[in-house]
Amino acid sequence: MHKSADFTRVMIVGNPNAGKSTLFNALTGGHAKVGNWHGVTVGVTERRAVLGDRAYLICDLPGIYAAESMTLEERAACAYLSDHTGILLLVAECARLERALRLFSVLAADRRCVLVLTKRRSFVRGGGRLDRAALERALGIPVLYAEGGGLRARVVQALSAARIWQWKGVLGTDRYTPCSAALSRMERLWLKPLFALPAFAAMLLLCFYLTFGAGMPGCLARDAIESLFSRVLAARAQTIPSPVLRSFVADGLLGGIGSVLGFLPQISMLFLFLILLEESGLISRLAWMTDGIFSRVGLNGRAVFSLLMGFGCTAAAILTTRGLEDRKMQRRVILCLPYISCSAKLPVFLTLAASFFRDPFPAVLVLYALGVCLALGMALLLRGKASPFLLELAPLALPSPRAVVKSLLFQIRQFIIKLATVILAFLLLSWLLSSFDVHGQLCAIEDSLLARICSAVRFLFAPIGMNDWRITYAALSGLVAKENVAGAIAMLCGEFPYPFASGAAFAVFLLAASPCVSAVAAVARELSVRFALLCSLAQTASALLLSYLVYFLLTGGAPLALIALAPVVALLLCIHGKKLSRRSADHIKTIHR
Amino acid sequence: MLRAGERARILQIGAEGALGVRLRALALFPGREILLLAVRGGTFLVQADGLVAMDREVAACIKVQTLPAS
Incomplete structure (x- = not known):
């Protein structure tokens, strides 16, 4: 386990495309790559930042769907989490809060945490409703929205109030109403193969x-x-x-x-x-x-x-x-x-x-x-x-x-x-x-x-x-x-x-x-x-x-072209032959098992 | 087999290991209602918590019960 005496490590964790790198850039002034697709961040990015009067090492991790990882980048993120201590900045989209909380209940257990909710405007526009204060009381950790002014100041305040994650409950309808799942016209258009x-x-x-x-x-x-x-x-x-x-x-x-x-x-x-x-x-x-x-x-x-x-x-x-x-x-x-x-x-x-x-x-x-x-x-x-x-x-x-x-x-x-x-x-x-x-x-x-x-x-x-x-x-x-x-x-x-x-x-x-x-x-x-x-x-x-x-x-020069082609064809046949013999060897092992 | 435009309820996830965990993490778990939006070249697009694309191999792990059209 690594811990520095000079600064506090803050690890930004969440599902892919939740807005982690955007938050990282906002806190550090850096330029971690962002994009609207799952899998933009492919490695852990670390950057020092002074927030308030304290020095932090902000770490942007690749998105994680589950602790039992399916991709190489998820495994890297989970390995980083288990190797390092620090405060977890849990990032969740308002519209995907339920699944995010299931993930956090596993990853964040017994760690000091802050929850940051992103994409609130689109969530509310879709008819969703979220009681932030009630959620904060239920989870026992600071909860804040990423949207809105003064983000750095709000994060600083939240980090100083970070608490240990202990919640394993269910989101009640009194605190959370999901938004409509209806697809927009543009979404439906891009589903048509002919278009x-x-x-x-x-x-x-x-x-x-x-x-x-x-x-x-x-x-x-x-x-x-x-x-x-x-x-x-x-x-x-x-x-x-x-x-x-x-x-x-x-x-x-x-x-x-x-x-x-x-x-x-x-x-x-x-x-x-x-x-x-x-x-x-x-x-x-x-x-x-x-x-x-x-x-x-x-x-x-x-x-x-x-x-x-x-x-x-x-x-x-x-x-x-x-x-x-x-x-x-x-x-x-x-x-x-x-x-x-x-x-x-x-x-x-x-x-x-x-x-x-x-x-x-x-x-x-x-x-x-x-x-x-x-x-x-x-x-x-x-x-x-x-x-x-x-x-x-x-x-x-x-x-x-x-x-x-x-x-x-x-x-x-x-x-x-x-x-x-x-x-x-x-x-x-x-x-x-x-x-x-x-x-x-x-x-x-x-x-x-x-x-x-x-x-x-x-x-x-x-x-x-x-x-x-x-x-x-x-x-x-x-x-x-x-x-x-x-x-x-x-x-x-x-x-x-x-x-x-x-x-x-x-x-x-x-x-x-x-x-x-x-x-x-x-x-x-x-x-x-x-x-x-x-x-x-x-x-x-x-x-x-x-x-x-x-x-x-x-x-x-067709004859010369054939001479140039011969080594290439020989190489291809060699590779193909190796693959065939490997497949037949695997088949024999399967029959014998 | 489900057709594009049909709604269904997930009965069972037959995948083990990381794939099964990932399916559950994407809100594809028993009891969940889904809508099959489109099938394109052997790849399925399903709407649950969000839009999820999967190939035949993954789709075969999800046992569903068709729901009547609303």
Whole structure:
């Protein structure tokens, strides 16, 4: 058991989607991820806060339905509770109070507690009634509403009056009247299959079109930023007297940073779509609607949360797999996620598509669709017994503009921080290595250190018509952060200098290769370092073979395409053979038992 | 077997372990009235305390008695 003498630990506990993270953010000023679906919080977040005149360690735990946990994140939350002492801040929706009290009677027994009731307005609007004072007397602990002004002050007062939970009774109708269970018109509309799936597909297409359709807001904003960097700032940079500094600023800094920063509006639009999906509650309806499809490839509807998050960030999506029921399912989903095109791949896809098409929208859409197909193909290849699917749907709600703006600004800030740290450091390193030779002298790019190092492995891309160390370097830079690829191409090549077949093959390589180091680290945390490194290697190798296949198909080299396909088919047969022999071995064990 | 739009009362939960506990935690326990809202591709959407989606395997654990239409 852990206890600190410096501060009091306060653990926020409750059912999923009860409002725990919202309360956490309100108390700490932090930005724990919130969303209108069950399973947003995937790990314990701790943050110190001074409330009143006392220091607290506020801990936001993943949602728990029952002490006997079904998912990985619930088990983590229960383990945290049993390992730590402190005050419990029990969070319950007014409309789900009965079930919450059943949970708290188990989790909170013999602990000091405060009960916070959330979503009161919608409860009252639905005809519900709750006597807070009577409930407080019955439970013997402070009870307060989350809504209303002065929340921090009220929580401070309640924490100082926290009492031991001892209640095991029943909610009487004198204290509590449940609200109406009738579904709204909007809820009933989203239950109709002929409306819901086409509507979702249309929203996704609209989002993509607005983001990277020619002449659309995303492209216009990107062009404006690129123009600022290439014309205005680059022109100013040419006036720098020192040739070394001029090269660094014009070629390294502005060329690289400008090419990546230009994609910020488009990445923001993609994140905005995901945030609206989360906040509205549509994401859990999508999970229900697609469970039948996912079960055919050995997953279940719950996987759609992680796969959708993958369009934003692969590393973050990997963390959401803790909401799955077992390790095998988690492993399968994690292996599918790298094929989902994250927002970091968008700059390089647009760069490549813009080299060949006036309107990059169809080409980028094809790449996104190909990624989804590869992910589902991987799921089918690894197919095992799907876990039972049981999911509570979050109520539909109009996204709160404040919550949406806050989440979006958080994502933009994360992107700029990444740009200002990882990507800038990488661009600086790239410029240094590409501007100086082995003797430390300023030189032409072909004689640089970078050219020497990358020339050793450029043969990897020779089969797709790019026997070029610069492309090799750009591809390798994607292993650190995918945004680096666009920056490296801009810095080293200017525009993409190869024909369509090479560009398409390169795009497929980037689509299917190992994800960035952050995602590999996330896999290592969830599963193991060995597994993460092996997967990274296998994905990169298979991505190379896939790129050869695409190139040979596009250049009409069918016999060579078969040669590229042979190792892939052999690997698939090997994996399938292993699975068949494992199944027959299990069957034999069952008969013999 | 229940059809979409029918109301029923839960008679028995046949699931043990974590699944059974989770069903009870979602207010799906014997005596509770539920409404089957929709069936989509082998996935059921049930209204009890809230909206709960489940696949065939989970739905098979819940024994119900159909109630007359109100």
